[in-house]
Structures are given as structure tokens and as C-alpha cells.
Amino acid sequence: MFTDKKIKNILISSKILSESDFLKCQSSAKKENKDTLNYLFDNAITSQEIFYSACATFLNLPFIDLKNIKVRKDILTLVPETIAISHNIIAFDSDDRVIKIATSDPYDLEIFEFLEKSLNLKLSINIATPDSIKETLKHYRKSLSAEFKYLTDDDKKINQQEDSKELEKLARDIPITRIVDTLLEHAILEGASDIHIEPEEKHVLVRFRVDGILHSVMKFPKNIQPGIISRIKILSNLKVDEHRMPQDGRFKIASEKYRVSFRVSVIPTFDGEKIVMRLLNEKAKILSLEQLGLNSGVLQIVQRNIEKPHGMLLVTGPTGSGKTTTLYTILNILNTSEVNISTIEDPIEYRMKGVNQSQVNPKIGFTFASGLRSLLRQDPDIIMVGEIRDQETAEIAIHSALTGHLVLSTLHTNDAPTTVPRLLEMGVPTFLLASTFNIIIAQRLLRKICPDCITSYNLDDKLIKELEKQIDMKLILETLEREKVISSAKSGLKELLFYRGKGCDKCKKTGYKGRVGIYEVLENDEALSDLVMHNAGAEKIREYAKTKNMLTMIEDGFIKAKNGITTIEEILRVTKQ
Secondary structure (H helix, E strand, O other), X not given: OOOHHHHHHHHHHOOOOOHHHHHHHHHHHHHOOOOHHHHHHHOOOOOHHHHHHHHHHHHOOOEOOHHHOOOOHHHHOOOOHHHHHHHOEEEEEEOOOEEEEEEOOOOOHHHHHHHHHHHOOEEEEEEOOHHHHHHHHHHHOOOHHHHOOOOOOOOOOOOOOOOHHHHHHHHOOHHHHHHHHHHHHHHHHHOOOEXXXXXXXXXXXXXXXXXXXXXXXXXXXXXXXXXXXXXXXXXXXXXXXXXXXXXXXXXXXXXXOOEEEEEEEEEEEOOEEEEEEXXXXXXXXXXXXXXXXXXXXXXXXXXXXXXXXOEEEEEEOOOOOOHHHHHHHHHHHHOOOOOOEEEEEOOOOOOOOOEEEEEOEHHHOEOHHHHHHHHHHHOOOEEEEOOOOOHHHHHHHHHHHHOOOEEEEEEOOOOOOOHHHHHHHOOOOHHHHHHHEEEEEEEEEEEEEOOOOEEEEEOOHHHHHHHHHHOOHHHHHHHHHHXXXXXXXXXOHHHOEEEEEOOOOOOOOOOEEEEEEEEEEEEOOHHHHHHHHOOOOHHHHHHHHXXXXXXXXXXXXXXXXXXXXXXXXXXXXXXXX
């Protein structure tokens, strides 16, 4: 698409970068083995909007923001989907003589010539960002209901006998294969983290978890249930004729657009077997700590502690709260050629270059505890243990941190202060714990307000009273003032502006798009070590943390709500106050 020479000319002519700055970026991109343009975007040196707008000015072409345009399906499909995807082109307007197209590659002259000849229309070329084109490309897809319109309960009944050969034949039947393939593709493109296939008395319900919330997307007739289940079992290398016992498996789907691993869990229920598939995007980019949502004060604490050569860093929270993503982000910062990093995980969610990653396998006795023992013989500097589940793993991890290793792990606790009593309950001696843990990060994930339909509002009296029943709002306002989010806590809640999403096509009328973390970080020091040594409970640790101005998750949430990142409703939903 863009050669370095073309990128340089666009950036310099539009005064985004000087020549010397561009050459520095070009050199850094080569060192990281990255395309120059992607390096500029990834490191926030420029944005897609700024660069492609400058490109349009440089080439004397119009710049179009596809986010604000509703593209008619009949115009969109004038350019075949395969061409649109492979060349990043969208047809968004047309009349009898001219067709307007949006592209992120204005130098793709061959395809422009081909389209003019095949459509017999003059081309009007507009520049758009790759992200806006990618979003508009989704309009080619039908809804799941439209895809499977031909399926009715009156369809020819499928043979449901439990003979494994019959079920395998059924699973390889073309309509069943297409149903499962389409289902998986829709889930990937919708950004779902989980697919639930749930048998009911008369139907099979399909739900996707998107941004942490389950949404019903499709109901299939009951008669195709055996075929769908058998097809997924075959993909996951599970026993097709086993219906009474739970089974776990995995498979992978790879294409030019995506590479996704599926963790499959099958469990028998009253109306048949239920399947849940966890989607793990292997092409997902590892975010920075800032992108995860850590504010500046918390960021400094985390950065200070991950630079320590030994000790333990724990990330806590319930399942699906983003713990593993936080650990991988920290690992990515620590991952240099000077250190040996080893991990023991269940499962390996992201592949990382330069990191030795091991997958637990309890069937052969390769557990977190036994794997961790083996890792210690591999001369590691940094160890990541996927999860501390038992006393044995906790003790080995603590001893590893004590003997000069930096240990990263996760634990299931509700907040940072309750992590210490939880480890003590596991049988970890107080004197060992007091001297080994560096920081504990507790976190949750909140949905972000959709940027395309965000609107501001003031709280009414009824809502303020409701909030004051559930939360110490005086303390929240004092925190907002201390963190310089508001000028004065005395003005009260009524004067403050908060935000929510109205709901639009981009966010499927939910008002939310994407997720961000809220955090509380408990840093160890001499006084806290002394409290742990004396077997202090969670409440005493919490009181001490407050004297050190530790931000709680709910306070961090209100900072993000006041800054227009999330909503008050979302904070209450996630923190369960």
C-alpha cells in the first residue's frame, strides 16, 4: 500500500512529523520488525484519522468518515464482497454515471480500472481509514436469522439414534457444517468472547457474550441439535457417542483475517447437551498499561514494582475480569533478551515471542505445582503461574519469590485487601507472605460508552438519593477532588456532568462499545508487612490502605464515569454495591 517514501512525503508535507523524527521512527520500526505505518499507529505518534486525512489532502482527494454514513445495501453490493475485503474498498454512493468508493489504498490503480470497466461507471475515489472500512464491511453479512431462514421445525426430521457412525455422518452433512461454520464466523466478527449453545424443550438457543454481557442471537429448531453438537465434538476431537459425561476439548480456526482458538466444554443437561465455547484471538494485540485503563497514580505504582528483581505480583478478580490480559501486558514490558521468562498456564491464551510457555495437563500429573517445580530448574528470572489454586502451588510460588525470582500470578478474590487473608487461609506462613508480595492488583471490566452516541446529563434528585443509599458519595466526591477530576467536592453531585450512550447502529442500541478495567492496587511497605506478620484481617488492611490513599475499584470507576469513559449504571452492575 504505502511505501516508506510515500508515508514520509505525506507526513512532512502536512507537518505531522519532521524529516529527522520520521527517520527515527523508521529506524525503530525496522528494529521491531514492524511496518512503518503500523509502528506510527501502535505508538500513538499519529492516528489513522490524522494520517489518512493528510493523505487525502496530499493527493487532492476527499476524506470520508464512513462512521457517519448509512450505506445502502444495493450500493454496497455493487462491489463484490471478495473484492471489497481483499482490496479494502467500500461503495457508499452511486447514481447513473458515478459510483463513489472509499479506500484506504489510493495507489491501487489496477482495481480502480477493473471496477470502472466491470461496473461501467465513473469512479469517484475517497480516502477512508482502514478501521472505518473494516466496520462497514460487516454490512455484507446477513443476520444469523436471515442466514438460517430456511430452517424450520417442519424440516425433515434428523435421525437421532445414538450410533456413533450415524452421528459422524450427520455432523459432516453439508447443511450442518455450514450452520456451525457460519455460527463461529459470526461470533468472531461480532467480537464475542464466548458462545453458548443451550438446549431447550422445543428449541436450541444460541447466545454470544459480547463485552461481558450475554445476548440471544438465534433459536434453532430442536431437530438439528444432534447435528450441531456432533459437528462441534468432531472439531474438538471429542467422543461423538458420549452423552452422559462432561467433555472438554479445543480446536482452532485460521484465515487471513483471523486466527482464533476455541476452548470447548460439553455438559449434559435435562434437555440435551449444552456447549460453551471460549474464543481466544491469537492475533489480538497486547495492550499497554495505559490502554488497559490504569490511571497515572496507579500506573506509577505498578511500573515501580515490576522493575523489582524479585517478589510476587498478584492480580485478583472473578473469572472474565481481565486478569490474564493484565499479566500478559506486564510480561510484554518485562520481555527482553536479558531475562529468561517461563510460564505455566491453563490454557495458553496468547502466544508470546521469547517466552517459554507451558500448558498444564492434569491427566498426566502436569499440574501448576509440579510444573512450577520443574520451571525452577530451568534457570528462570521471571515466572508466571496462571493461577494459584491450592496450598502447594501457593507455597512453591512464595518460596520462588523469596529465592530471587519475580513471580506473577492470579487469584480469585473480591478485592485487594481480602487477598492476604485468602493466602493465609491456604496455609502460607505469615512471615513468608509479609516479605514476598510486592503488589496486589484487584480488577473488574466495565463496558465503555459508545463514542458514536455519547451524551451528557445531570443526576436527578431521585437517582442521587438511590446512589447515597448504596455508596458513600461524600467519600467519592472527596476522592474526585483529591484526584483533580473535579475542582471542589462542596458543589455536590447535582452540579456534576455524567455521560451515557443513547444507543445507535454501531453499538447495536446498547450504548456501549468495548471494555476498560477498573483497579485497586495494594502496595506492600514496612507497615503493611507488619500488619500481615500479625495476621491482620481484611478490614484492618483496608483501613491502612485508605490512609495511603489507595483508590478502590468503585472510586476508580467514578473517575472514569466523570471522564466520560463509562456509566454510573455500569459501575453499580460490576461492583455489586
